[in-house]
């Protein structure tokens with residue numbers, strides 16, 4: 199039996215939905231509030247690593263993710279013209295031999311799968327809503343919502359992303375997210391490759407990961423001097439400029455951009471955040487990007503959010519006291535999350551300074567090997 203009867207999850211992203219599902223499966227009554235009135239998610243692709251697929255198996259949605267997404271079992275390393283120089287086979291995550299070694303999916307498709315599972319487990323979802331006040335005593339947490347309604351909970355989970363207002367309100371000494379010096383470009387293109395594909399340009403690295411049988415997403419990281427939100431109207435021309443050094447598939451995409459095809463481009467300046475433990479104050483605990491946000495170099499940010507949700511729900515059943523459960527949750531998660539955040543940051547630094555390719559590979563392989571081990 200769980201230590202808590204009634205939980206509020208603030209934030210209906212990947213981490214929040216998985217936390218809500220896992221708590222509801224333990225018999226806990228769960229309310230979830232999400233600030234977006236339509237629960238909308240931007241239309242980019244996301245890579246779902248082997249360990250992430252394994253965590254989504256625990257949540258009970260992996261079959262749908264594999265069915266509606268794309269997957270691969272090797273990475274083709276290509277020159278700038280798309281000629282394959284080396285094919286690197288990928289290992290399955292430990293204990294997940296029946297799953298693909300890696301996959302990708304459109305974010306709105308993943309959100310659809312998770313939101314259906316959230317509602318199906320009995321979670322009460324309220325959209326277009328956030329908290330206005332959180333006050334806690336020894337026995338519970340009183341929450342006033344932005345529509346004036348109120349609720350009392352045994353536990354509040356702040357899963358409201360990298361710019362978390364829960365973190366801001368409850369953890370005044372917490373570090374602010376830090377700009378990494380890179381920006382991320384993603385767009386959706388027809389699938390032309392079976393495997394995940396990396397294109398090594400002279401100054402830029404780009405990649406194509408399948409997100410379904412028919413589509414892939416293109417990702418490009420570039421160095422940026424400032425944390426600037428570039429107006430969307432400029433995105434096609436800027437991405438076309440970045441792709442200038444490539445031939446083959448990427449030259450075709452570049453031509454499409456110049457011809458007016460937007461390919462649903464999304465640009466984001468990248469941020470990182472790693473908060474020291476404890477990750478809770480009394481009966482309020484943080485989860486996912488709210489407590490550890492990473493740049494996408496290891497494609498594992500969502501994965502560690504899902505793993506966090508699985509572990510938090512496990513500890514709420516395993517432990518005798520709430521304080522112990524919340525400490526055990528952060529204790530089991532801290533090193534793994536820190537590995538992802540710091541390795542990803544280091545890979546970004548190496549890319550920006552033109553540093554050692556060997557170190558870049560070593561940092562990546564070390565993190566991937568560690569993440570493959572079960573949580």
Ligand SMILES: Cc1cc2nc3c(=O)[nH]c(=O)nc-3n(C[C@H](O)[C@H](O)[C@H](O)COP(=O)(O)OP(=O)(O)OC[C@H]3O[C@@H](n4cnc5c(N)ncnc54)[C@H](O)[C@@H]3O)c2cc1C
Nearest residue numbers: 209211212213233245328359486487494497498499500501
């Ligand atoms: C460019 C880029 C590429 C990435 N690629 C990958 C990848 O390939 N693979 C991978 O595993 N990870 C990737 N990540 C990381 C991944 O996107 C995040 O780690 C993941 O989305 C974290 O989930 P979350 O639920 O913690 O936060 P979020 O996804 O940010 O969700 C937070 C939710 O809370 C809601 N919210 C915000 N404020 C409030 C509030 N005050 N009240 C109520 N609700 C609120 C938001 O609307 C949102 O729905 C990438 C990240 C970036 C920036």
